[in-house]
Amino acid sequence: MLTAHHLYKSFNDTFAVRNVSLALESGQIMALVGASGSGKSTLLNLLAGLMDPDEGEVRLNDVHVATPNEKLVPGHPDIRLVHQEYQLMPNITVRENIAYAVRYYQKAYQTYRVNELLRLCRLEAVADRIPRRISGGEKQRTAIARAIAEPSADGRTVVLLLDEPFSHLDLPNRTHIRDLLLDLVRETEPDEPASFACLFVTHDATDALALSDTVGVMENGEIIQLGSPQVVYGQPRTAYVARMTGPANIIPGKWLPTLRLPATTDPEQLVCIRPEAIEVSAAGVPVTVRAVLFRGGYTELLADAGEGLPLQLFTTDPAVSVGQQLFIAVKPEQVRELPVYLQA
Numbered sequence: 469m470l471t472a473h474h475l476y477k478s479f480n481d482t483f484a485v486r487n488v489s490l491a492l493e494s495g496q497i498m499a500l501v502g503a504s505g506s507g508k509s510t511l512l513n514l515l516a517g518l519m520d521p522d523e524g525e526v527r528l529n530d531v532h533v534a535t536p537n538e539k540l541v542p543g544h545p546d547i548r549l550v551h552q553e554y555q556l557m558p559n560i561t562v563r564e565n566i567a568y569a570v571r572y573y574q575k576a577y578q579t580y581r582v583n584e585l586l587r588l589c590r591l592e593a594v595a596d597r598i599p600r601r602i603s604g605g606e607k608q609r610t611a612i613a614r615a616i617a618e619p620s621a622d623g624r625t626v627v628l629l630l631d632e633p634f635s636h637l638d639l640p641n642r643t644h645i646r647d648l649l650l651d652l653v654r655e656t657e658p659d660e661p662a663s664f665a666c667l668f669v670t671h672d673a674t675d676a677l678a679l680s681d682t683v684g685v686m687e688n689g690e691i692i693q694l695g696s697p698q699v700v701y702g703q704p705r706t707a708y709v710a711r712m713t714g715p716a717n718i719i720p721g722k723w724l725p726t727l728r729l730p731a732t733t734d735p736e737q738l739v740c741i742r743p744e745a746i747e748v749s750a751a752g753v754p755v756t757v758r759a760v761l762f763r764g765g766y767t768e769l770l771a772d773a774g775e776g777l778p779l780q781l782f783t784t785d786p787a788v789s790v791g792q793q794l795f796i797a798v799k800p801e802q803v804r805e806l807p808v809y810l811q812a
């Protein structure tokens with residue numbers, strides 16, 4: 469339903485968005501992960517019809533989305549962008565901020581809709597406070613409630629675009645937003661079409677992998693890989709994709725024999741070994757533990773496999789200590805050659 473076709477946008481001599489094409493279906497969540505400056509916010513503005521692309525087009529339900537140059541009031545009524553700074557009106561309450569989005573509706577509907585959203589977004593306790601007096605998580609939820617308040621004029625899907633929805637939030641608030649997005653997008657009555665689609669951008673892949681149907685990784689304005697979270701994480705196309713989507717050991721293939729694995733044909737060919745592909749095994753390769761980082765459900769180890777080969781691996785053994793020798797084995801089927809050669 470929301471599609472982008474070969475979008476380009478540059479500022480002076482900086483390409484902010486380069487040849488981006490994507491398709492977001494109703495009832496789906498897409499996440500775009502990228503480092504700071506990779507073009508995420510620019511792409512969101514293009515998708516929302518709030519910025520003129522240099523080339524390319526955005527379409528919603530196969531209809532061209534007008535750009536600011538083509539339209540007096542920029543934006544599309546069914547594409548709702550929630551900015552990173554929330555942009556709430558500071559002098560009116562949470563309730564009034566949400567009600568503003570449905571101000572042209574009859575009073576009874578306004579009251580019904582606002583109460584429904586306060587409940588859905590767990591804002592009832594702070595409904596009568598002004599934004600300055602609520603937490604970051606509550607501001608984020610208010611901004612989402614306001615964005616989704618108005619139903620689509622012709623009963624079609626509303627596209628929710630979110631700029632870094634998790635970045636300023638603590639863990640419980642991240643969980644709230646995650647649950648809210650899943651409820652919104654996934655929960656439809658049986659036999660009813662989905663009413664939302666969501667695309668969010670983030671520099672932290674954790675929520676992206678957990679939440680989305682499709683993950684894209686952006687680098688220098690381009691989406692360099694787009695696919696299911698499992699494929700993008702498990703079969704990264706480049707070192708950058710591997711690093712942006714989780715912890716990864718990225719080493720030249722010439723080191724593989726040190727790990728008792730066959731070397732790559734090209735000794736400089738990079739391979740990606742996720743830490744979870746490395747097991748502690750009595751018959752394995754000796755490594756020396758250099759650092760032990762407790763991560764809650766598991767412990768991260770930084771180890772030295774000799775010849776200057778550092779390795780990151782995980783264990784659930786609480787007794788491992790710095791300086792200890794361990795024996796490890798790498799699951800060969802989980803060694804991923806990075807097809808696009810890139811030292812990033």
Ligand SMILES: Nc1ncnc2c1ncn2[C@@H]1O[C@H](COP(=O)(O)OP(=O)(O)OP(=O)(O)O)[C@@H](O)[C@H]1O
Pocket residue numbers: 479480482483484502503504505506507508509510511671
């Ligand atoms: N209005 C502008 N004028 C000039 N350059 C811009 C403008 N907006 C963005 N850029 C540049 O375009 C590139 C992409 O910026 P963008 O804000 O889209 O990236 P981002 O991935 O959202 O970054 P962040 O995560 O830090 O918000 C950057 O190099 C940025 O400096």
